[in-house]
Amino acid sequence: MSEAKKAILEKIRNALGEVPRQERPEDITVPRHYRQQGNRAAGEVVALFAGRVGEYKATVQRVNANALAGVIAESCRREGVEKLVVPDGFPGEWLPGDEDDNVRLLHDKPGEPLSHRALDDSDGVITTCALGVAQTGTIILDAGAGQGRRVLTLLPDYHLCIVKEEQIVELVSEGFTHFEQAVREEGPPITFISGPSATSDIELSRVEGVHGPRRLEVLIVQE
Amino acid sequence: MQTPTFEESAKAYLSDTQLRRNIGHATHTIRDKRQTVVDEMPDWEVLREAGSSLKNRIMRHLDEYLLQLEESVRQAGGQVHWARDAGEANRIIVDLVKEQQVEEVVKVKSITTDEIKLNRALAEEGVRALETDLAELIVQLAGDEPSHILVPAIHKNRAEIRELFRKKLNQGELSDRPEDLAEAARLYLRKKFLSAKVGISGANFAVADTGTVAVVESEGNGRMCTTLPETLITVMGIEKLIPTWRDFEVFMQLLPRSSTAERMNPYNSFWTGVTEGDGPQEFHLVLLDNGRTNVLADEVGRQTLNCIRCSACLNVCPVYERTGGHAYHSVYPGPIGAILTPQLRGLEDEGAASLPYASTLCGACYEVCPVKINIPDVLVHLRGKIVDRKKRAGGLNAKSDPEYIGMRLMARAFKSRSRYERAQKMARVGQKFFVKDGTISKLPGELSGWTAMRDLKPIPNQTFREWWGDRDE
Numbered sequence: 187m188s189e190a191k192k193a194i195l196e197k198i199r200n201a202l203g204e205v206p207r208q209e210r211p212e213d214i215t216v217p218r219h220y221r222q223q224g225n226r227a228a229g230e231v232v233a234l235f236a237g238r239v240g241e242y243k244a245t246v247q248r249v250n251a252n253a254l255a256g257v258i259a260e261s262c263r264r265e266g267v268e269k270l271v272v273p274d275g276f277p278g279e280w281l282p283g284d285e286d287d288n289v290r291l292l293h294d295k296p297g298e299p300l301s302h303r304a305l306d307d308s309d310g311v312i313t314t315c316a317l318g319v320a321q322t323g324t325i326i327l328d329a330g331a332g333q334g335r336r337v338l339t340l341l342p343d344y345h346l347c348i349v350k351e352e353q354i355v356e357l358v359s360e361g362f363t364h365f366e367q368a369v370r371e372e373g374p375p376i377t378f379i380s381g382p383s384a385t386s387d388i389e390l391s392r393v394e395g396v397h398g399p400r401r402l403e404v405l406i407v408q409e
Numbered sequence: 410m411q412t413p414t415f416e417e418s419a420k421a422y423l424s425d426t427q428l429r430r431n432i433g434h435a436t437h438t439i440r441d442k443r444q445t446v447v448d449e450m451p452d453w454e455v456l457r458e459a460g461s462s463l464k465n466r467i468m469r470h471l472d473e474y475l476l477q478l479e480e481s482v483r484q485a486g487g488q489v490h491w492a493r494d495a496g497e498a499n500r501i502i503v504d505l506v507k508e509q510q511v512e513e514v515v516k517v518k519s520i521t522t523d524e525i526k527l528n529r530a531l532a533e534e535g536v537r538a539l540e541t542d543l544a545e546l547i548v549q550l551a552g553d554e555p556s557h558i559l560v561p562a563i564h565k566n567r568a569e570i571r572e573l574f575r576k577k578l579n580q581g582e583l584s585d586r587p588e589d590l591a592e593a594a595r596l597y598l599r600k601k602f603l604s605a606k607v608g609i610s611g612a613n614f615a616v617a618d619t620g621t622v623a624v625v626e627s628e629g630n631g632r633m634c635t636t637l638p639e640t641l642i643t644v645m646g647i648e649k650l651i652p653t654w655r656d657f658e659v660f661m662q663l664l665p666r667s668s669t670a671e672r673m674n675p676y677n678s679f680w681t682g683v684t685e686g687d688g689p690q691e692f693h694l695v696l697l698d699n700g701r702t703n704v705l706a707d708e709v710g711r712q713t714l715n716c717i718r719c720s721a722c723l724n725v726c727p728v729y730e731r732t733g734g735h736a737y738h739s740v741y742p743g744p745i746g747a748i749l750t751p752q753l754r755g756l757e758d759e760g761a762a763s764l765p766y767a768s769t770l771c772g773a774c775y776e777v778c779p780v781k782i783n784i785p786d787v788l789v790h791l792r793g794k795i796v797d798r799k800k801r802a803g804g805l806n807a808k809s810d811p812e813y814i815g816m817r818l819m820a821r822a823f824k825s826r827s828r829y830e831r832a833q834k835m836a837r838v839g840q841k842f843f844v845k846d847g848t849i850s851k852l853p854g855e856l857s858g859w860t861a862m863r864d865l866k867p868i869p870n871q872t873f874r875e876w877w878g879d880r881d882e
Contacts, residue, residue, distance in 0.1 A: 191491040194647065194698045198472045201706035205469050211652065214466040217459050220452035220659070238672065296686060302603050302637065322665075322673035335687040336636045336678075340629065358673075359658040369619050369654045373485050373681030375688060378661075380673040383629035387544035387560055388567055388587040390435045396543060396591050397598065398629025398676060 222363075224320075224356025231320045231356045235349075236406055238323025242381025243394050244402040251409045255280050258312065258346065261403055262289050265344050271300065271311040273334025280348070281312070294334050305337060310344035311399075316376075318354040318406075319361040325349060325404065326361060327377045328368065336375055345399040347379075350407050412738040412760030415767040419736040428564055432556075432733045435563045436724045442670035443721060443777070450666070459659045461781040464715035467617075467650050468705060474617040474650050475696065481620030485682020487692035498697050499530035502609070502642055505693055506536055509640055511606045515598075517624060517634045518542035519611025520718060521644050521697060523555060523740040524753075527609070538609065539601055541630035543594050550577040556734030556742060558720035559668055564733050598630065608634035608689065612645035613717070614660060615694070618653040621681045622694065625664060627674050635678050641689035646697050648705075648714035660717060663779035667719035700753035709790040713748050715780040720745075722774035722784060728767050737764060744774035748787040756791075756798055765791040811855040833868060840867050 224231065232248075240246045249257045259282040262270060271292045272281065282289045292308055294300045305311075314332035315325045325347055327333045332348075339345050355361055365376055383398030394400065422428060447453055467474055479489040492498035506514055514531065516522065516538050528538040528549075540549040544562040548555050551573050555561030562570070571585040574593050583593060610631065614623040622643055624631045635641055651660060657679075665674045683692050704710050723729045723743030734742030738760050739750040747768055751761040765788045774784040803810065822832040843849045849865040851857070859865065871879075 188491055190493045190497055193493055194491055194696075194702065195472050195475070197698070197702035198475075198647075198705060201702050202469060202471070204708060209469065211466050211470045211473070214462055214469065216462045216466065217455055220455040220459060220662075222658075242675075299686070306599070306603060319673075324673050329684070329687055336632065337688070340632050340636060358662050362655060362658040362661070366654055369621055369679075369681060373619065373621070373684070375681070375684050376679040377632070378673065378677035378679075379675065380671070381675050383627065384675050385543050385587075385591055385628045386669065387542070387547070387562060387628075388570055388590055389431070390438050390560065390563075391587050393587045393591045396595055396628035396630070397541070397602070397633050 220359070221357055222359045224360060226320075226356055228351070231354055232351050232406060234356070235318050235320035235323060235354045236404075238320060239325075239381070239404050240323075242323055242384075242402075244323075244381050244404055246404050246406065248406045248408065251407055254348070254405065254407055255282070257405060258282060258348075259289075261346055261405075262310070265310060265346075265401065265403075267310040267344060269308040269310075271305060271308050271338055271342055273311075273313055273332055273338050275331025275334075276312065276314065277332065294338055299335070300338075302337065302341065305341040308342045310346060311338050311342040312346045312348070313339055314348050314350075315353065317361055317364050318349045319358055320354055320356045321358055322380055324358075324361065324378050324380045326365075327379065328365065328374045329376075330374070336377060339377070339379070340398055343399055344401045344403070345379075345382075346403045346405070348405050348407060350409065352409075354406075411758055414760050414763035415732075415736055415738075416763060418738060419732045419767070422732045422736045425733075427566075428733050429731060431564055431566050433730055435557075435560065436730050439670050440724045443667060443724070446666045446670055446672055450662070456659055456662055457779055457781050460663050460717075460779055461715060463651060463656050463659060464780055465712075466652060468648070468711055468714055471647065471650070471705065474652065475647060477617040478615055478620060478650060479696075481616075481618065482622075482682060482692075482694050483620075485620045487620065487682040487694055490693060490695045492695055492697050492699070494699050495525035495697075498525050498644060498695055498699070499527055501695055502527060502644065503530055503534050503536070505640070505642055506531065506607055507534065509607050511536065513537045513539060513601070513605070514607040514609050515539050515541050515601055515605040515634050515638065516545075517608070517610040517626065517631045518545045518561070519609070519644060520555075520558060520740050521611045521646055522609065525644070525697065525699065527644070539598075541598050541602070541634060542626075543591060543628060543630075546594055546598070547573060550574075554735060555740060557723060558718050558741070558743070558745075559723075560720075564735070598633075602630075602633045602637055605634070605638045607640045607642065608638035609642045609644070610635055612643050612649055612694075613664070614651050614657070615645055615649055616652070616654050616656075617650050619681055621654060621679050623657070624678045625661075625674055626676050626678075627669065629676055632676050632678055635680065636688045638689055640691040640693070642693045642695065644695045644697060646699070647701055648716075664717055664719055667721040667777065667779040700755075703755070704749070704752040707752065707790075710748070710752050710787055712782050713745070713752060713787060715782050716745050716749065717780060719779055721777040721779065725773040725777050727769060727771060727773070732767075737767070739764075744768060744784045744788075745782070748782075748784055748791060751791055756795055762795050762798075765795065815855075830872075830874075833872060837868050837870065843867075 316328040547562040557563040
């Protein structure tokens with residue numbers, strides 16, 4: 187044990203002289219009667235999610251599954267995306283085809299990762315997500331299939347995220363509960379995204395877009 | 410080390426009207442926004458209670474939780490270092506950085522690294538630490554000090570920032586629109602991010618149970634620094650622990666609404682050790698004491714360690730609003746700084762010992778605190794300690810101190826009813842010389858300090874008891 191570690195632990199134990207020896211951490215009760223489970227109907231939750239994401243100045247569209255590929259191609263056209271980053275495991279049938287759209291796909295694969303330069307040089311990235319939280323309009327990524335490494339959703343200036351309706355929960359609490367087991371077992375990196383990057387550092391006036399993607403678009407898919 | 414007292418410094422800042430306008434505008438804006446997002450939470454009070462008890466649980470068993478954290482971070486592929494003070498922490502970090510043979514590191518905004526003056530320690534070894542948070546960058550370029558926990562450059566307005574960027578970032582043509590200023594910073598920092606080999610961050614939270622570390626931010630610079638470099642070094646105070654992953658459901662509701670007044674801030678990064686093929690492949694966690702165990706030892710002061718650095722208390726404080734953060738001479742300004750700084754630095758430092766008096770005890774800070782730190786209580790407790798210290802240090806001298814004598818006399822008067830009533834009668838006669846038009850606006854000698862800034866109501870001609878007595882007869 188390092189000198190410093192020993193000294194710090196000893197100081198802590200001396201500082202806590204009045205804590206009874208037999209006291210266990212769980213002996214200090216924590217009130218848990220805050221909202222843990224949402225009570226809205228599924229349709230309401232989706233509408234709430236769409237509204238809240240929109241309030242962050244992200245673009246939100248609700249899309250039917252069979253129209254998804256067309257909407258994606260259209261979004262890429264509108265945003266001027268010519269080089270689109272695609273994470274490993276993203277469903278191929280949703281992607282714009284090479285022939286009819288002017289989009290080049292940059293696939294990020296294990297063993298063949300895209301360089302930071304290539305990502306910085308791209309125009310956008312398309313991903314799925316792990317979960318959506320309606321209460322706060324948050325998208326959660328856990329680096330799973332279709333989402334890829336963290337850097338993929340960081341360097342491109344435009345992030346197009348596909349959220350399935352059944353992936354949306356109502357409350358923040360439900361969001362954290364969802365990942366409890368995964369964090370304990372595999373510990374994947376988890377990223378919460380609530381709107382495009384922003385700053386309020388200058389006179390507290392909010393500016394969308396600093397270092398992360400400046401434009402966020404969310405497509406909510408109904409199967 | 411001695412810092413100037415709050416009273417001395419506040420005077421100068423109070424006469425800076427530009428500064429007062431900048432801070433007043435900013436704090437009022439965010440205050441109202443916070444209230445709106447807090448009001449939409451029906452369970453806010455339960456969440457505060459939960460946050461407070463979770464922190465209480467951590468503090469009472471800090472040694473066990475720290476060992477648990479160390480073990481979980483190791484299991485997840487990270488390395489843990491322990492530092493007793495700033496010097497030790499800086500040594501550890503400098504050595505880690507030098508091992509990577511780099512001349513520049515990118516930093517996420519971290520008050521803890523400001524507290525230990527890490528940038529200076531790195532500079533002494535030839536390493537440039539680049540602040541990447543917009544406000545921190547502004548402060549760094551200006552050679553200035555942060556003045557707010559959340560918005561370190563709150564004291565600067567857009568015109569001042571434009572001038573700074575024009576000079577330091579070689580931006581000839583630049584408007585003062587916040588959008589353009591942010592764009593200038595984006596371009597400047599993007600190159601730096603892409604070539605960075607080492608990132609340094611603080612931590613908002615670390616989970617004892619899983620070893621997960623969290624950084625909460627808005628701009629994306631935090632994600633850049635914790636994702637792009639090959640090596641990540643995180644410095645955290647030993648009090649930043651939470652027991653389990655699930656407890657985020659409490660703190661990640663309390664923090665954004667209290668801090669930036671948003672339902673959720675744009676980006677939260679949670680990482681658990683290292684992940685193969687994704688992000689830094691080397692992760693170091695430096696656990697810092699630097700006076701925190703002294704705070705822990707004071708049963709009343711201990712709750713100060715519950716702080717999650719949201720800065721809500723700054724934004725509602727009538728004192729902070731007028732003086733700004735620099736008057737506190739600490740990286741922790743405002744009400745929380747007024748209790749944290751003197752406990753971290755010790756009351757020997759006259760400047761630190763003046764901070765518990767930088768308050769009207771109005772209690773607004775306690776009301777907004779998301780983890781229910783009773784700041785007024787701790788302020789009064791610290792004032793008591795300061796007076797005791799003075800008494801001990803002063804000996805005979807203190808006994809002839811007019812304030813001390815006055816307080817002793819008051820104490821005697823309040824001890825018995827007959828003495829108290831006699832004192833009232835004497836005061837009623839004595840005050841006649843000073844009452845003008847129903848108020849006392851000028852007292853002589855030692856008492857003149859009281860009336861220099863405010864009027865005093867005279868003691869009424871009849872007390873309630875006297876009135877009651879007359880009425881019966």
